[in-house]
Amino acid sequence: MRVTLQTKTATKERIVDTASKLFARRGWEGTTTRDLALAAGIATGTLFNYFQSKEAIAAELIAAALSRWQREFADGEQRGQSLEEDIFALVWGGLKSLRDLRPVLSPALDTVLSPLARSSPACAGDAIRAGHLEAVERLILDSGVPGPLPALTMQIYWTLYLGIVSYWAADDSPHQEDTLALLDQTTKLFTASLRGLKGVGNEHESE
Amino acid sequence: MRVTLQTKTATKERIVDTASKLFARRGWEGTTTRDLALAAGIATGTLFNYFQSKEAIAAELIAAALSRWQREFADGEQRGQSLEEDIFALVWGGLKSLRDLRPVLSPALDTVLSPLARSSPACAGDAIRAGHLEAVERLILDSGVPGPLPALTMQIYWTLYLGIVSYWAADDSPHQEDTLALLDQTTKLFTASLRGLKGVGNEHESE
DNA sequence: AACAAAATATGAGCACGCTCACTTTTCTCT
DNA sequence: AGAGAAAAGTGAGCGTGCTCATATTTTGTT
Numbered sequence: 001m002r003v004t005l006q007t008k009t010a011t012k013e014r015i016v017d018t019a020s021k022l023f024a025r026r027g028w029e030g031t032t033t034r035d036l037a038l039a040a041g042i043a044t045g046t047l048f049n050y051f052q053s054k055e056a057i058a059a060e061l062i063a064a065a066l067s068r069w070q071r072e073f074a075d076g077e078q079r080g081q082s083l084e085e086d087i088f089a090l091v092w093g094g095l096k097s098l099r100d101l102r103p104v105l106s107p108a109l110d111t112v113l114s115p116l117a118r119s120s121p122a123c124a125g126d127a128i129r130a131g132h133l134e135a136v137e138r139l140i141l142d143s144g145v146p147g148p149l150p151a152l153t154m155q156i157y158w159t160l161y162l163g164i165v166s167y168w169a170a171d172d173s174p175h176q177e178d179t180l181a182l183l184d185q186t187t188k189l190f191t192a193s194l195r196g197l198k199g200v201g202n203e204h205e206s207e
Numbered sequence: 208m209r210v211t212l213q214t215k216t217a218t219k220e221r222i223v224d225t226a227s228k229l230f231a232r233r234g235w236e237g238t239t240t241r242d243l244a245l246a247a248g249i250a251t252g253t254l255f256n257y258f259q260s261k262e263a264i265a266a267e268l269i270a271a272a273l274s275r276w277q278r279e280f281a282d283g284e285q286r287g288q289s290l291e292e293d294i295f296a297l298v299w300g301g302l303k304s305l306r307d308l309r310p311v312l313s314p315a316l317d318t319v320l321s322p323l324a325r326s327s328p329a330c331a332g333d334a335i336r337a338g339h340l341e342a343v344e345r346l347i348l349d350s351g352v353p354g355p356l357p358a359l360t361m362q363i364y365w366t367l368y369l370g371i372v373s374y375w376a377a378d379d380s381p382h383q384e385d386t387l388a389l390l391d392q393t394t395k396l397f398t399a400s401l402r403g404l405k406g407v408g409n410e411h412e413s414e
Numbered sequence: 415a416a417c418a419a420a421a422t423a424t425g426a427g428c429a430c431g432c433t434c435a436c437t438t439t440t441c442t443c444t
Numbered sequence: 445a446g447a448g449a450a451a452a453g454t455g456a457g458c459g460t461g462c463t464c465a466t467a468t469t470t471t472g473t474t
Contacts, residue, residue, distance in 0.1 A: 011422095033461060043424045048462060110317035114373060152392050159370025163363070166321060185359050189400045196399075218452090240431060250454045255432060 012050050015040050016064070019057050020100070027103045028058075052123070058108040059124035061101055066128055069097035070135055083143035084191045090135060091161065091183060095168050095176075105169040109162065133158065145194050153194070160186050219257050222247050223271070226264050227307070234310040235265075259330065265315040266331035268308055273335055276304035277342055290350035291398045297342060298368065298390060302375050302383075312376040316369065340365065352401050360401070367393050 018040040022031045033054055037044045051057045073079075073093055079086050098105065108125070133154055141147050164186055168179040225247040229238045240261055244251045258264045280286075280300055286293050305312065315332070340361055348354050371393055375386040 029460095032459080034459095044461090045425065045463075046423055049422070054461065106321075110321070114313075114317070152389060155374070155389060156367070156370070156393055156396065159373075160363070160366060162370070163366030166366075167362070182359060182362060186363055189363065189396070192400065192403075193396045236430095239429080241429095251431090252433075252455065253453050256452070261431065 011040075011042065011046075015042070015047065015050055015057070016060060020061050023058070023061070023104045024100045028107055053111075055107050055111040056123060058101075058104040059128065061104060062098065062108055063124040063128045063131075065097045065101060066094055067131060069094050070131055074135070079139070083139060083145075083194070084187050086139045086143070087136060087191065088183060088187045090139065091164060091187070092180075094132070095165070095179070102169055105165065109166055109169070114162070129158065132161065140194060156193075157190060160190055218247075218249065218253075222249070222254065222257055222264070223267060227268050230265070230268070230311045231307045235314055260318075262314050262318040263330060265308075265311040266335065268311060269305065269315055270331040270335045270338075272304045272308060273301055274338060276301050277338060281342070286346070290346060290352075290401070291394050293346045293350075294343060294398065295390060295394045297346065298371060298394070299387070301339070302372070302386070309376055312372065316373055316376070321369070336365065339368065347401060363400075364397060367397055 015036070019031075019036055022036055022039060026035075033047055034044055036057075037047045040047075051060070073090055079089075111125075136157060137149055137154065140149060164179065164183050167182055168176060171179045173179075222243070226238075226243055229243055229246060233242075240254055241251055243264075244254045247254075258267070280297055286296075318332075343364060344354075344356055344361065347356060371386065371390050374389055375383060378386045380386075
């Protein structure tokens with residue numbers, strides 16, 4: 001059974017590899033599931049034995065890229081300056097890691113990441129959200145904000161995050177300067193709102 | 208030429224009426240464009256002489272409902288208590304006016320309202336965004352915040368607004384209490400962030 | 415090795431949103 | 445009123461994402 005298992009994961013990997021190449025080269029709508037199956041050397045139907053939908057493939061690619069970046073960020077030394085800068089670095093680095101996947105972001109945002117369309121089975125979109133929120137929560141708690149964080153706060157954070165990702169996916173300014181500005185202001189706004197969590201009144205500010 | 212014009216607007220109205228009934232009764236995916244055309248007494252192709260896409264019909268329905276509510280709100284007496292309460296009332300009333308259109312919101316959010324998918328021609332989605340932002344800006348400026356408001360601020364507002372609408376569209380709590388809580392906290396967060404706009408430093412707070 | 419059962423692969427076919435070459439209706443001008 | 449122009453309507457047909465009955469391969473048992 002080892003052989004089949006290897007074969008199976010190999011097939012899945014081949015789909016993922018092929019998909020990342022085709023999507024980057026020909027875009028989302030320019031890549032049909034038939035194209036993709038053909039390029040991966042399988043039948044169309046087989047594709048849907050491995051992924052529930054075309055969007056699920058996009059979600060898998062995004063999840064993998066963000067997961068890699070998140071590990072890198074957690075291991076790295078770029079933390080500790082201030083909560084604002086840490087969140088900024090986490091998000092900005094995440095966007096950079098998604099550079100080649102930009103054409104694929106739009107459908108993923110619509111169907112998988114949106115608070116709408118609650119997916120019945122645990123899909124890659126949930127993993128993306130959970131992973132990112134976990135990383136952000138860790139940063140916040142490490143910065144001294146007392147836990148546990150209200151669910152509403154993280155809900156609002158996720159909305160703001162999606163806003164940035166959406167904006168970035170369509171940002172055609174030279175070096176994504178517009179996204180940088182939006183990210184900067186959004187981060188400021190969110191961290192400022194956390195100050196209210198330190199207690200009923202926040203008379204004793206350290207910085 | 209008056210006759211044809213009447214015929215044309217009548218046909219469009221018939222499409223809109225039929226669509227609002229069918230979408231409310233059978234949902235978004237349960238209503239095919241063929242169904243819709245049949246029920247409206249026209250051919251499938253005719254439908255697309257009046258609307259660029261199925262989603263454009265949804266956008267039209269939403270735009271009409273929100274436009275009605277916006278007029279009602281502007282004429283009404285429910286303003287002036289505080290900026291926070293005014294924005295709350297504006298948004299919450301807008302949601303109530305969309306009650307029957309809930310099944311239609313999800314596709315509209317994806318394709319028309321999202322910051323992604325910039326539409327080439329001026330479509331109903333742009334009108335929705337522009338109309339709502341205009342109303343909010345008026346509330347803000349009337350409350351004493353000095354204009355003009357930074358584009359980034361309104362960009363962030365729009366993100367927060369979409370977050371609320373998305374959440375509400377899928378909110379199954381008894382009386383949408385969860386959405387109420389989210390709206391409350393979001394409004395607080397946003398209005399608080401406006402206080403920073405009163406100048407470089409905000410040493411002189413009136414309230 | 416032989417055979418049954420489970421797992422996997424296949425591609426013709428479905429329903430969908432949408433298009434476009436064509437027909438029908440309406441308007442304009444003499 | 446009649447003819448030509450313009451506008452509006454039509455539905456067969458296209459390409460898409462996805463399904464499902466069937467065929468093929470792999471696994472487990474004797």
